[in-house]
Amino acid sequence: MRPNLWIDELAELVPPATLFREQVDLLSFTRDTSPVPAGEPEVAVRPSDADGVAEVLRFAKRRAVPVYVRGAGSMYAGGAVPHKGGIVLDMTALDGIVDIDIRRGLVVVEPAVRFGALLKALKPLGYTIGIVPLTGAAGTVGGAVSAHALGTGSPKFQSMGDQIAGLEVVLADGARVRTGSAASRQAGFFQRYCIGPDLTGLFLGADSTMGVITKIALWLHRLPEHVETLCLGFPDSPSGAAFLSAMQGAELTRNTWYGAIYEEGAIVGRVGAARPDIPRETLPAVCVALDLGGEAPDVDRDRDRLVALARDHGGDRFDVFDEVFFRSMRRDHTLWYSFAGYFTRSRCSLLMASLPCETLPALFDRVKEWRAKYTEYVWGTGIVLCRRGVHGAVIAFYDEESQWDAVQPVFVDVMNEMTAMGCVPYKPGKIWADAIRSYPEYFDLLGRIKKTLDPDGTLGPGNLGL
């Protein structure tokens, strides 16, 4: 245990069982799932309610100690990495489901409720929530809200933030505020856009730089009564991208709960392993894999329209991919459980960006170039369909033990190329800090808001480049 006067002082303020200062206990808080270098937290505190959060924030402000908020720590961008030391605010004791309000169509949760626990509670009632990330078994709702989650629900609902009816937030000075209609104690959560500007949005994807979320109101949705999968193959990426734009333009995402776009390497790998009898040259270059859900007649109609639209764009059904991979991944829930297989090979980076559909072919081309240029790493993509555009991850697999130092500048080069071609950082955290600073007007406004809400800069220093 390290002697430290401010930690001793903090220890006087919080229940002993909620403060962790042994080095062995703090080692788990040094990293998240990103390739952002480890930080060295000096203490971790695990408050059990919003008052406890406020107590820690007031102390941190008074003593000018950095605070890094943490849920499961399974994000891909380093937001939870305490690279300036200080306090890790471990939110995992705030894991309750506060209220399931069927009448209002929303559920209010504490931030560290795990998606798996929330879905388990909602399922018997016939409900679900809009966005569920692939880390859902262990991932927390608060982490997902703070870092722009995506995954199941992205085609139908776009982003995690679009599913938020309002928040309760503790600000850097310990003040507690509710956003949206819940600013009125009499009204409570039911409407996000009211009173004035959308203050909820200040805290979405903010990686706790603006405040610490202590309650989240999420919209409820009926579980779809009928589900099925559909895979469509395209001869090249421009025709696949044109199909995606047309699909979104025709609002054919209404009954699409998940969609992924696979490039040639993934197609050859999956089909080649399961069906070596199929000649490689007959496989499509791009696959759009969709998980449809809704009322059966609606799904029937959408499926037929999607197939027709694919044919209009030079594509067709690609049932083999569905049979050998996609259907089982979705129906057996291996997507969540297997961590999408991303990390099975080795540690990897997921450099996550948003991009318009028409940029996708250029990204695929660039990934091929990186494969040729950086042969010491294995490259892949993870592209998730949204209601508009796509969220795309460029994935680089590396051996952390032997390639750590060498891979860091490669990530920088790749991210620079991605932003230059019009990919926009999606997961915030620290990994895209330089890119965020490269949007000067945006960054200036962000900084001014930060200065107002957290003038001492105690909340998540380094996140979002702040």
Added chain:
Amino acid sequence: MTTLGRDTLPHIAAFEENLYHCASCNYCVDAVWDEWGIDHVCPTLLHHSPAHGYSGKGYIAAARAWFEGAVLDPMVLAERAFTCTTCGNCEEVCPIGMRPMHVARALRAELADRGHAPAHALRLRDAAMAADGRRAWADGLEGDAGAATGLIAGCANSDLEVAEARAAFRLLRAGGVPIRALADAPAGGALAALGFTREAAAQRADLDRHLTEAGIAKVAVVGAEFLAHLAGGEAADAPPAESVLETIASAVAEGRLRLTPRSDNPPPGSVGYLDPCHLTKKAHGLAGRNLGAVARDLLARLGVTVVEPAAAPRFQVCCGAAGGMPDAQPEAAARMARARLDEFGARGAALVVTAGPLCAAHLERSAEAGGPAVRGLYGFLLDHFDAMPGSAQG
């Protein structure tokens, strides 16, 4: 990355790849996923302390820091590493196949090698190495003198659940299984779990010698930890080992052993079945034998309905019996047991049975405070059924 420990930390070095592959996803800390039957993960975090130093990823992080030359407080590290039930649920849920429980055991071994094993672990080591009383379980049991199969009780049975081992012997004999009771035959499983690898290896060598001298070619094992150590791939060149559970179940299924309900003590209509972690989780190497299904099938054949717990068998949270937990943290271990009993009680089970003698002994102690009663599976069978040779024996 500096890898100072490659030459100096051999037990950790055996899991070097894990240190640099763990994605820090937090599944081993806690997870809930209904479709897979995952309903929380780590008993130590749930019932002892939420400090991540006790978690699977915490063990990996500590091992990596040590491996890279960090100076960690050995007493603090030992307290964390030895406060693990070694149930293996962290390995069961890990989406990418990491082995945090084995890393915890590697930490134990490194610490033990350096004289940092805690007092409770040293007491358990001394008890595991003492032969006193270990013979008692087989007193008066007559087997087949020339049988090539030896029945081994396991440490837990010979020390804690003597009646369970003797019940297993009687069931095997009633089923016409040619067998000899082998007293005083530890394999080193308990010592290996505690990190005393040299002592475990010595016990294992003693067992081999003992079996050779006795002319035993195959062993049938009652103890779950023993079976996992011997048959689960942890012990190289182990003699063939079968579970008594499998032997008894197949004897019933094939008509060699007839179990008829006793009129003076008929079986309950339903019981909770607790899957011992050693027999169930892949970390212990026996998951492929599906022994939980064997037990359930046996009970179903006997007309007993099994009350299932909240989680799927492979993901059940440990009752706190193993890994030295009852000695390391008795209050936390009791809370772990209480949680499991309450879970079964809430689902309507008045009796919980298990094929794990360590689990049975530990749960029995907690059951004294109320809730469902607890019985070892073989004792349960003899309590409620008359065991007779079946017609298939001729």
